[in-house]
Amino acid sequence: EPEVTQTPSHQVTQMGQEVILRCVPISNHLYFYWYRQILGQKVEFLVSFYNNEISEKSEIFDDQFSVERPDGSNFTLKIRSTKLEDSAMYFCASSGIGTSYEQYFGPGTRLTVT
Amino acid sequence: AQKVTQAQTEISVVEKEDVTLDCVYETRDTTYYLFWYKQPPSGELVFLIRRNSFDEQNEISGRYSWNFQKSTSSFNFTITASQVVDSAVYFCALSEEPGGSEKLVFGKGTKLTVNP
Numbered sequence: 001e002p003e004v005t006q007t008p009s010h011q012v013t014q015m016g017q018e019v020i021l022r023c024v025p026i027s028n029h030l031y032f033y034w035y036r037q038i039l040g041q042k043v044e045f046l047v048s049f050y051n052n053e054i055s056e057k058s059e060i061f062d063d064q065f066s067v068e069r070p071d072g073s074n075f076t077l078k079i080r081s082t083k084l085e086d087s088a089m090y091f092c093a094s095s096g097i098g099t100s101y102e103q104y105f106g107p108g109t110r111l112t113v114t
Numbered sequence: 115a116q117k118v119t120q121a122q123t124e125i126s127v128v129e130k131e132d133v134t135l136d137c138v139y140e141t142r143d144t145t146y147y148l149f150w151y152k153q154p155p156s157g158e159l160v161f162l163i164r165r166n167s168f169d170e171q172n173e174i175s176g177r178y179s180w181n182f183q184k185s186t187s188s189f190n191f192t193i194t195a196s197q198v199v200d201s202a203v204y205f206c207a208l209s210e211e212p213g214g215s216e217k218l219v220f221g222k223g224t225k226l227t228v229n230p
Contacts, residue, residue: 108157
């Protein structure tokens with residue numbers, strides 16, 4: 001069964017450093033998403049991406065964040081200068097058109113900013 | 115604005131008990147989708163069900179059943195004969211943008227603990 005994959009599973013970085021979280025969505029999907037979940041809290045939408053551009057972004061997704069689909073398979077989230085409050089689990093998701101619009105989530109990347 | 119409320123923060127039951135997880139939503143749209151996801155201790159999000167706003171039929175899948183009532187804006191989830199493996203955090207979610215980019219708005223989740 002196709003699945004969304006994410007790397008790394010855990011990333012530790014120092015405050016102020018840049019991090020790139022990587023995702024490989026399901027191959028025939030067209031919509032891509034990033035969500036984050038601060039430990040013990042709810043899952044929050046960050047950004048959606050379609051046709052090589054951002055469809056929608058939340059207030060959390062400020063200038064420190066960017067997304068990119070550098071090739072036909074990867075979807076990345078970059079945080080330019082990490083803050084302590086960026087520590088969270090980051091989930092990538094993808095969905096297709098003409099199917100059931102279910103968003104399939106990856107296993108997540110736990111980001112720890114020290 | 116869209117909002118999902120899961121009033122039950124934590125529920126603890128003994129194995130084989132039935133348990134219902136409540137979900138109440140707010141939306142201005144007449145067309146929307148409701149979802150339930152399971153997050154086991156390992157942390158991944160597992161899709162359980164999607165229901166569109168025009169389909170109010172209750173759904174049953176094995177020990178799981180869902181009760182969608184538009185009149186009360188609720189989409190409750192019942193686990194029958196609970197098992198220890200059902201222990202997880204369960205999230206209800208809402209999307210107002212069917213047919214394309216669907217931003218999911220999640221509730222805060224209900225942590226279910228099933229004790230042997």
